[in-house]
Amino acid sequence: MRIGIAGIAIESSTFSPHRAGAGDFDVRRGDALLQRYDFLQNEWADGVEWVPLVHGRSLPGGAVVAEFYDELSAEIIERIGTAGELDGLFFDIHGAMSVVGREDAEADLATRVRAALGPNVMISTSMDLHGNVSRELGAAVDLITCYRMAPHEDAMESRERTARNLVERLQSGLGKPKKAWVQVPVLLPGEKTSTRIEPAASIYRRVGEIADEPGVLDAAVWVGYAWADEPRCQAAVVVMGDDEALITERATELAKAYWDARADFEFVAPTGTLHECVNAALQSTARPFLISDSGDNPTAGGAGDVSWTLRELLSIEDLTTGTATAIHASIADPDAVAAAVEAGVGNPISVAVGGKVDFGPAGPVEVTGTVFSITDDPVGGTVAVIQVGGLHSIITSRRKPYHHLADFTLLGLDPAKTDLVIVKIGYLEPELYNLAADWLLALTPGGVDQDLLRLGHHKVVRPLFPFDPDMAEPDLTPELI
Structure with a gap:
């Protein structure tokens, strides 16, 4: 046949x-x-x-x-x-x-x-x-x-x-x-x-x-x-x-x-705002502690360049002073990667990152730090890591999810020896799930915001749960087709 x-x-x-x-x-x-x-x-x-x-x-x-x-x-x-x-x-x-x-x-x-x-x-x-x-x-x-x-x-x-x-x-x-x-x-x-x-x-x-x-x-x-x-x-x-x-x-x-x-x-894990999750992680002794940056998850449809979480992480003193170490994966921004390539590994850089496609939650965020590494990745294209104190921000030239340990080690990063690993993801994929000593899901903004009620659906057929929590019992009689 x-x-x-x-x-x-x-x-x-x-x-x-x-x-x-x-x-x-x-x-x-x-x-x-x-x-x-x-x-x-x-x-x-x-x-x-x-x-x-x-x-x-x-x-x-x-x-x-x-x-x-x-x-x-x-x-x-x-x-x-x-x-x-x-x-x-x-x-x-x-x-x-x-x-x-x-x-x-x-x-x-x-x-x-x-x-x-x-x-x-x-x-x-x-x-x-x-x-x-x-x-x-x-x-x-x-x-x-x-x-x-x-x-x-x-x-x-x-x-x-x-x-x-x-x-x-x-x-x-x-x-x-x-x-x-x-x-x-x-x-x-x-x-x-x-x-x-x-x-x-x-x-x-x-x-x-x-x-x-x-x-x-x-x-x-x-x-x-x-x-x-x-x-x-x-x-x-x-x-x-x-x-x-x-x-x-x-x-x-x-x-x-x-x-x-x-x-x-x-939710598959305990949830909170980003700051609630980071504070809980910093106070915990579980290492590595993983946090899902869920609102811009590229494997659910997020643009991959929302900079809101990076902006908030840069405001946390424990991370920027190096008291704690963290990885943020990732933001897609080919212009920022090009600037990092031009600056060169080990050199200082100040560059506007992200917020150029999905700029609703936050526009481009100014990142001032050191170029930690530059790597060619088969999915993400050229990838730059910018270090600010204890925070390592991964910037990709093409949208890429970070699901595997090799995604990080390719960049010279070791998530197993990092205090906080913040990943644009929803539920953790198997390798990250097995890596996490503890895990929280941060309810962050973006195109795949977990709070469906604030997104603004208006074409879905109503009544529909959870938009109409008190809706009547529906007719669930199947149709033979």
Whole structure:
């Protein structure tokens, strides 16, 4: 059988002024695209001709500029038309892509892909659990699932399940499964729905149990994407299979479990203002002490150049005098990096940093210190570290998340031997989670502000929890699509 591979994947905050375009996406075709998926070499994939069409993937950011979306989506449709006969399509998307001036970009793309493939080619869709599943998207594709872990340690495993489900379904000759779909009027940030803690841990454990039942092909719960303002943004459940009564019953069970737990979801770590978190860290003996600078998290859609936290850190005497050591990661500012390169390692520098894309919380902040290191990074481009007393500020020429110990050691920094490590992140990714002797989540401003009520949603469908905490019980009857 011949199965195509295509998609566009990005998580887009409509509250971030960043705009994602060609420079943000890693677009692959041919063998380079196939290399994204090691699991295509597994035994279950034997006998399949995988047809790489085109796929674009980006670090989360702001909305995608319409011209780039139109160009890449048109190429997907064109390549479908010239690919020859296909039995199926592995459709690898995120589910929270926003496009400037459009709504429900994934449904638009899926509908166009369906039209190009015709009604009989089976489409199997892989998604992030922070994506959104509108009825239009659910109806345009045949199989659809998402990750079951946040942090997304099962991301590639979920993609493999998506492709394997497609292959096995085609081999079975059973045709397209039924999908029991229902939206749940709850919209929560990922930092309140981590599967490391309850109630998400139990809900997603139950998802796996249901997916393994006879008569069920797969099951999924999407928490939705909290930092986009579109009608599709809310939680959703899809259970797929051939036993209509069973999948309807199980979709109802999962939707009700999510709804009933809506007020029980809590932040994955204790929270506070930045100064509350820093003061607690300085008074603690736990080292290293990690603080999530959550409002400008680039892996949730933040612009990556908000300077507000750096400005506040520079006002804390213990850090600027070197009484305590700290790392702040990071701010994207190519001009500031260029100034550091010109100054040279070991030399003094005074430069305005950040606040040039997302300048709402704070404009550029003047940093006067010493150039500690300059390094070439495969993701962040040229990276400069500026030292002010005990504070090391990481400045990148391209937006980059800091999730791994090697991200720091490459720069000559050792987070394990640093008092405070402040990272633009929400829940800690595994290496940082294991590193932290203690951890707090700072509620800082930015395009992915954890305080949803102050962001200003006005296009989401109301009533919606937590915007309407006293809303009436919703109708959670699934629809078979």
